[in-house]
Amino acid sequence: MAPSVGTSADVEVEAAPVSAKYTKLFIDGQFVDALSGKTFDTLDPRNGELIAKVAEADKEDVDLAVQAARKAFDEGPWPRLSGYERGRILFKYADILEQHADELAALETLDNGKPVQYARQLDVAGAVRIMRIFAGYADKISGRSVKMDGSYQGYTLHEPIGVVGQIIPWNFPLVMFATKVSPALACGNTVILKPAEQTPLTALYAAHLATEVGLPPGVLNVLPGFGPTAGAAIASHIGIDKVSFTGSTEVGRKIMIAAANSNLKPVTLELGGKSPLIILDDADLDLAVQLSYMAIFFNQGQVCCAGSRIFVQEGIYDAFLKKSIELAKQRVIGDPFKGGVEHGPLVDQLQLKTVMGYIESGKEEGANLVIGGNQIGSKGYYVEPTIFADVQDNMKIAKEEIFGPVMSVFKFKSVEEIIQRANNTNYGLAAGIVTKNIDLANRFSRSIRAGIIWINCYHIVDPSLPFGGYKMSGIGRENGEYVLQNYLQVKAVVTPLYDSPWL
Incomplete structure (x- = not known):
């Protein structure tokens, strides 16, 4: 049984402080x-x-x-x-x-x-x-x-x-x-x-x-x-x-x-996108965990450039996974009108069904569900922050855009290997790398076929900076x-x- 986050009870919601005035x-x-x-x-x-x-x-x-x-x-x-x-x-x-x-x-x-x-x-x-x-x-x-x-x-x-x-x-x-x-x-x-x-x-x-x-x-x-x-x-x-x-x-x-x-x-x-976030052995581990957490769970994962493929070099893989699970447990889920809530519902019933379908696919194909994976309650469209470990490149959750709070974590050995694997996708919207080695960061930014590359950061956009993708x-x-x-x-x-x- 995977560790759980949140609660299975329905999320209590308060009255919204606004009503729709313009509907024509x-x-x-x-x-x-x-x-x-x-x-x-x-x-x-x-x-x-x-x-x-x-x-x-x-x-x-x-x-x-x-x-x-x-x-x-x-x-x-x-x-x-x-x-x-x-x-x-x-x-x-x-x-x-x-x-x-x-x-x-x-x-x-x-x-x-x-x-x-x-x-x-x-x-x-x-x-x-x-x-x-x-x-x-x-x-x-x-x-x-x-x-x-x-x-x-x-x-x-x-x-x-x-x-x-x-x-x-x-x-x-x-x-x-x-x-x-x-x-x-x-x-x-x-x-x-x-x-x-x-x-x-x-x-x-x-x-x-x-x-x-x-x-x-x-x-x-x-x-x-x-x-x-x-x-x-x-x-x-x-x-x-x-x-x-x-x-x-x-x-x-x-x-x-x-x-x-x-x-x-x-x-x-x-x-769409299926953006990779690459974490090298020399990375600041706490920074890497925070960035990957934000990369996939921000806006409940409903982001086109979400870091939905987290590649971690084998030397820090286990430590990264342990810290990521602990951080996901702390995520505050609830009524988005309440102060301090970080994680609200998905947008609608169809998106809820889609995300839960991908979670079931991950389990069926043998990925290791280490936390989350459940709908919260029976009212509303809440899904727990979910992490799969030991994901393989040929799995459905590794190839298709989920658009939900589902982190897929992959292990890799070498830089040469990970550049090839990161590019092995129909998409090319964004990518990120966490490393202290500027030479590797520069090599990565020139080798990955994506429209925006984040080095030791993620989801940093600006109206003055071009945004768009390669390939599909x-x-x-x-x-x-x-x-x-x-x-x-x-x-x-x-x-x-x-x-x-x-x-």
Whole structure:
């Protein structure tokens, strides 16, 4: 019998300090019902109870949003404002998000299940910072001049790409809202955004706040709904010029196909991961344990770049495992609205079923379950922090993205061996190494095929630093100057030069 953490009793939850105010579609600056009149339930992951009924967008609603966004782009002021003016409005948007931080954090926790302290300190604060950074980029977007052969000069214009469709996941709803919307708007585009059906509430609240800062109607449209209907309509709509998606690799494939089959619109995809964290014999053991703990258990493991493959060199393997078990026992699990709670529920029943299925698979294939592995109670979607030891590379839990609080620990001997094993995955989103040897760290960072490498740290991201993956972890980059390329067209202009003394 594996040691257990938490309790089998139902987690007692207190009343949420917030309710859902905005539950309709946001199109052309107004909240409206879906044309079909349909709604769907958004549920409290703490107990599975109804939070609110939310309007369900479908193809016809996407058509209306495209009409509004198209008109706002083709005829409205937003693309024609100076970068300074767009930036000024986005700075105001960031300010008003910050002013409503407590309510946004409470909505995020209510809809997603993450501890409210993290929602306030990381998610809302992060969204505000992202918005401010891209507000600052708005007046710095410019082309360049080109000296050409002969009596001609050339220059480039960087112009907004047009109407942008954006589809975001449920694990960091408000952060992903800001990550997608702010660079697209800074470049002068108009946006149609579909939040995840599990977590629509903060995006809708943020849409309401947009009306208070002078964002023109039609520039931002928010359509809650489901992937096979609203999401598919966005990906395939001929009136949408660009699609940006964050989510699973499986859905990313479908979006690429839909975009290609419509108007060959460009796509940006930030997809799944199975990221390795490599711990060498010379590592600071306590640091390594803390980093691996955070790498997989943060946000209940619902992180695309989670350190879900922990490779430990054989000299410290047993000591690492012992300390990791002790730390997992101390993790505070409970109602995410209560102070001090580190570990809330998973987002919904489907995710709970998925994670428990992977845990059963790990046991069936012979991995050593050393702690956790159970659902907590019968109400809500709580899963114990779980650690498997002696995991083999061919096991299902070693190859597939679990997206839950399940740590898989592997043993290795040599650096040469571990570079090959770390790269032996279809994914390439992130990787980490813990070592005191800078030469090995540098070798590792150049050898691993992943979009971000963390040396003696993990989960350190910044809006100024590019984020994205190799291989099946995606196409393109989010954040920093790199993301602006996703939302701009480059136009070359050539003019003749007459009687130039420089010819």
